[in-house]
Amino acid sequence: MRVTTPLDPAAVIAEFIDRVSPYNRHPDASPVAVLGVRTALGEDVFTLSDHVIRALCRALESYRDPEDRGDCSNCGGRHLDENLHCADCGQLHGILGQVIADHARRVAAAGDDPRSASAG
């Protein structure tokens, strides 16, 4: 799914803080971090509790880019398309890639076999 509506990063962060803060077990503790956000839409500075900055870090750590389909086992490239086809070296991955690679090996093996060449 692609995000087509413009993102307001400061608003997103403010919403995140509102969503997470109610679960802070030490709401009276002093803020431990200051986060400044400046975009074309404006500028905001957030003071974050230990609870919120930990939640933010965990959210960032668990994020994976929608285009992230792993590394190519052949060239190590990171640009596999939705069919798990490597844009860098052309290698196919996943079940379809395995089937095609197996078929190519069988065809090559049959071509190398002198009995199949003399048969018929």
Ligand SMILES: [Zn+2]
């Ligand atoms: Zn590759």
